[in-house]
């Protein structure tokens with residue numbers, strides 16, 4: 001039997017990058033994956049690829065900023081696979097720019113996706129996890145959630161939020177005896193579509209240079225997610241910082 005067999009795992013932001021790579025790896029290892037993102041044509045193709053390789057997957061349209069989309073995806077997991085064991089809160093955007101560029105719409109959008117999106121995702125699964133007294137929440141923060149970077153005031157702030165939120169979830173779960181496990185991942189430069197959301201020209205150029213020099217494949221993050229999920233029930237592996245060997249971060 002494969003090590004993640006019988007686990008039903010929701011993945012937000014599964015249409016590209018880290019989410020897509022993780023969906024494929026977890027399905028290979030036996031998990032039933034339920035994929036959400038806005039670009040459903042991409043999700044349909046990923047589900048087809050997983051099924052063609054003998055895996056189990058379903059997808060649904062998900063804008064993480066819309067609470068009902070999140071609850072609908074949770075329901076889809078139950079309808080298709082009979083329950084929910086884990087959620088990978090991965091959807092995010094990173095439109096970095098200095099504050100002086102006054103990209104106030106992007107500030108709001110970043111908070112909405114990276115903070116409210118995480119809250120909406122948790123709200124969609126927490127009642128199920130509390131009732132069954134088990135569940136695994138894995139979230140992507142960033143190295144920008146561990147220290148400050150110019151250009152990342154808002155993005156970094158949303159990722160510091162993820163760090164705090166996940167640690168409190170872990171502590172409350174232990175105190176309340178609900179067996180909800182947590183893992184927070186802090187990646188450095190991973191080659192995905194993330195830089196596409198940067199509209200500030202100078203920031204985009206700088207980031208592209210950094211990623212071209214150092215970036216590693218999203219499958220590296222997928223390996224960490226699989227590691228966290230494959231621990232015994234009594235063990236919570238809680239925080240992972242990973243990035244290119246060459247990148248000083």
Ligand SMILES: NC(=O)c1ccc[n+]([C@@H]2O[C@H](COP(=O)([O-])OP(=O)(O)OC[C@H]3O[C@@H](n4cnc5c(N)ncnc54)[C@H](OP(=O)(O)O)[C@@H]3O)[C@@H](O)[C@H]2O)c1
Pocket residue numbers: 012013014015016017018019036037038039040062063064065090091092093094113140141142143186187188189190191192193194195218
């Ligand atoms: N790449 C890195 O170097 C790096 C480093 C640290 C942290 N991270 C974090 O890793 C996570 C994944 O990003 P990635 O690097 O894999 O970039 P990516 O390839 O751009 O993937 C981002 C995913 O988020 C989804 N998404 C964006 N807005 C959404 C919304 N409103 N509702 C639902 N889904 C939404 C996108 O799907 P749709 O557009 O189809 O909705 C896409 O599937 C993000 O949280 C990012 O902050 C990445």
